[in-house]
Amino acid sequence: MQRSLYIDPQKCTGCLQCEMACSYENEQAFNPSKSRIKVFAFHEEGRFVPYTCTQCAEAWCLHACPVEAITKNPATGAMEVNEKTCVGCKVCTIACPFGTVNYNTATGKVIKCDLCQGDPACAKACPTGAITYVDSSWTGLDKMRAWAAKANTAA
Amino acid sequence: MIHRYVIVGAGPAGVIAAETLRTTDPDADITLIGDEPERPYSRMAIPYLLIEKIGEEGTHLRKGNDHYDSKGIRVLRDRVEKVDAKTKRLTLKSGGAMDYDKLLVCTGSRAVRPPVPGFDLPGVHTCWTLEDARNIARLAEKGAKVVLVGAGFVGCIVLEALALRGVDLTVLEMGDRMVPRMMSPIAGGLIKSWCEKKGVRVITSTRVTGITENGGLMNKLVNTLTGKPTRALKVTLNTGETLDADLVVSAAGVAPNIEFLQGCGLEIERGILIDHYMQTNVPDIYAAGDVAQGRDFSTGGLEVHAIQPTASEHGRTAGLNMAGVPTYYRGSFNMNVLDTLGLISSSFGLWMGVEGGDRVEMCEPDRFRYLQLQFDGDIMVGATSLGLTQHVGVLRGLIQGKVPLGPWKAKLMDDPTRIMEAYLACNFAARVAPKAA
Ligand SMILES: Cc1cc2nc3c(=O)[nH]c(=O)nc-3n(C[C@H](O)[C@H](O)[C@H](O)COP(=O)(O)OP(=O)(O)OC[C@H]3O[C@@H](n4cnc5c(N)ncnc54)[C@H](O)[C@@H]3O)c2cc1C
Numbered sequence: 354m355q356r357s358l359y360i361d362p363q364k365c366t367g368c369l370q371c372e373m374a375c376s377y378e379n380e381q382a383f384n385p386s387k388s389r390i391k392v393f394a395f396h397e398e399g400r401f402v403p404y405t406c407t408q409c410a411e412a413w414c415l416h417a418c419p420v421e422a423i424t425k426n427p428a429t430g431a432m433e434v435n436e437k438t439c440v441g442c443k444v445c446t447i448a449c450p451f452g453t454v455n456y457n458t459a460t461g462k463v464i465k466c467d468l469c470q471g472d473p474a475c476a477k478a479c480p481t482g483a484i485t486y487v488d489s490s491w492t493g494l495d496k497m498r499a500w501a502a503k504a505n506t507a508a
Numbered sequence: 509m510i511h512r513y514v515i516v517g518a519g520p521a522g523v524i525a526a527e528t529l530r531t532t533d534p535d536a537d538i539t540l541i542g543d544e545p546e547r548p549y550s551r552m553a554i555p556y557l558l559i560e561k562i563g564e565e566g567t568h569l570r571k572g573n574d575h576y577d578s579k580g581i582r583v584l585r586d587r588v589e590k591v592d593a594k595t596k597r598l599t600l601k602s603g604g605a606m607d608y609d610k611l612l613v614c615t616g617s618r619a620v621r622p623p624v625p626g627f628d629l630p631g632v633h634t635c636w637t638l639e640d641a642r643n644i645a646r647l648a649e650k651g652a653k654v655v656l657v658g659a660g661f662v663g664c665i666v667l668e669a670l671a672l673r674g675v676d677l678t679v680l681e682m683g684d685r686m687v688p689r690m691m692s693p694i695a696g697g698l699i700k701s702w703c704e705k706k707g708v709r710v711i712t713s714t715r716v717t718g719i720t721e722n723g724g725l726m727n728k729l730v731n732t733l734t735g736k737p738t739r740a741l742k743v744t745l746n747t748g749e750t751l752d753a754d755l756v757v758s759a760a761g762v763a764p765n766i767e768f769l770q771g772c773g774l775e776i777e778r779g780i781l782i783d784h785y786m787q788t789n790v791p792d793i794y795a796a797g798d799v800a801q802g803r804d805f806s807t808g809g810l811e812v813h814a815i816q817p818t819a820s821e822h823g824r825t826a827g828l829n830m831a832g833v834p835t836y837y838r839g840s841f842n843m844n845v846l847d848t849l850g851l852i853s854s855s856f857g858l859w860m861g862v863e864g865g866d867r868v869e870m871c872e873p874d875r876f877r878y879l880q881l882q883f884d885g886d887i888m889v890g891a892t893s894l895g896l897t898q899h900v901g902v903l904r905g906l907i908q909g910k911v912p913l914g915p916w917k918a919k920l921m922d923d924p925t926r927i928m929e930a931y932l933a934c935n936f937a938a939r940v941a942p943k944a945a
Contacts, residue, residue: 393929402932417817419550440556443845447854448817452902
């Protein structure tokens with residue numbers, strides 16, 4: 354069974370535990386600016402929206418990569434960046450229409466959510482259940498993806 | 509019946525088309541013909557080879573040694589000399605011929621040198637192929653004097669690689685700023701002053717009028733004996749100034765590789781004209797990548813978008829259509845990202861704006877930060893940025909998704925950096941709406 358991150362902003366309180374957990378898991382530092390999941394604050398509406406890669410079927414990043422540094426993990430379905438192969442050209446960062454691949458100036462490579470090899474730290478850290486790791490076939494998730502896809506069809 | 513697909517040109521467009529054909533038509537007979545001696549590679553990776561971030565194998569499009577064999581893709585190192593569209597037969601340089609049912613032309617373009625005396629001298633190199641890269645690496649030693657002609661997109665990428673090799677670098681550009689076809693005057697000017705701060709001499713609005721060999725044999729002999737670089741070349745500018753150089757890198761133009769198609773009756777302007785299905789006007793001939801002039805998503809016109817993402821999308825769409833899965837392509841999206849010695853810039857879509865549209869420009873010259881957004885009504889149509897590395901792709905999402913911004917247009921006009929919030933608010937309105945009481 355393939356699983357995906359499901360985000361329910363209604364439950365997010367903006368505590369940023371997910372950003373902390375993500376940067377610690379992946380960069381060994383509590384540094385939200387290096388987190389692969391980001392919480393956006395809408396102050397006027399009193400809203401927080403956690404946001405990260407949906408591992409979309411189009412895989413814009415993977416197709417744009419000139420050196421095969423982004424591949425799909427068959428077990429988790431995540432698009433993963435191979436640090437050794439990545440040359441740091443950043444083409445994936447502009448190709449991803451969701452804005453979820455970022456360039457890390459410290460390493461000269463790109464970073465994106467890889468679902469922590471199937472055990473996402475953000476979901477574990479979320480105290481309110483706003484981020485959960487659920488069965489991909491769950492309809493709510495399909496809808497969310499379809500929505501995102503509708504807004505972004507180039508081909 | 510087994511279909512015979514022949515793909516001419518083994519760059520990214522060709523490789524991706526071949527793979528798409530294999531998955532879509534499992535029984536097909538697929539041949540990929542490329543005239544460069546190396547395994548299919550990515551030109552884009554050349555700058556990283558020059559700075560030794562990767563070796564040559566790091567430029568290869570596919571890493572597995574048996575990648576093509578295992579997919580049943582026949583890779584030929586050969587050059588197609590002629591195509592007879594009537595008999596559907598190719599002539600190869602090695603002497604053979606080959607028949608096709610469907611042909612894909614993705615032969616890219618080649619670097620051309622300016623028609624100025626001296627550009628054919630030894631020590632003057634283009635920067636387009638792996639062979640070029642080896643030649644440049646040989647001459648661009650630490651401390652060598654290098655003159656780079658052309659500060660367009662590819663020129664600027666090469667600029668970084670040369671500067672990082674520690675050469676003494678001068679860049680010449682005919683236009684009034686760096687990357688004039690990708691950056692607004694302010695942004696192009698900021699890139700110039702950034703590069704100058706990093707020790708690169710940048711001369712804009714200037715042309716080379718000639719290159720000559722410096723001194724005589726004696727001079728060279730003395731230089732060789734004293735162990736000093738030979739400074740073998742003298743570059744003369746239209747201002748009258750002359751520059752000594754050990755190496756001149758020419759990044760001043762390209763031309764499509766289409767000569768072998770003469771007599772096919774193909775419609776060609778700046779590239780081979782193709783429709784929304786990557787088809788040319790000649791039956792069973794398709795084109796993709798740098799050599800193709802296809803639909804531009806933003807203008808609806810036909811453009812050559814010589815970038816990796818277009819080569820990839822073209823290749824995939826061509827493969828699907830050739831294999832009989834009609835796949836409509838909305839058009840390629842003009843976008844670039846550039847790193848000039850640590851200053852990262854990007855441009856998207858109609859970054860120069862549209863008539864009657866609105867524009868917002870944010871500029872912090874001291875911090876080298878810049879963001880410009882272009883709108884048509886409440887739809888974003890283009891953008892340019894400097895110093896933006898986080899969530900930059902969302903600019904593509906907003907523009908290519910033609911997201912109606914509604915009230916968020918005013919918010920962006922007020923503070924253009926809120927692009928990510930605008931995207932979330934407009935695409936997932938329900939999720940951003942105030943919490944129910
Ligand atoms: C130094 C450099 C840096 C770049 N950086 C970027 C970047 O950062 N971002 C970006 O988006 N793009 C970049 N590009 C552009 C990008 O590399 C091209 O858009 C891309 O390579 C186009 O792919 P293609 O398959 O259409 O053509 P190509 O990669 O040019 O491949 C075409 C192949 O066909 C072969 N061929 C030609 N004629 C024949 C024939 N008659 N018979 C057989 N074979 C033939 C050619 O030799 C070549 O190997 C860069 C290019 C260069 C040179």
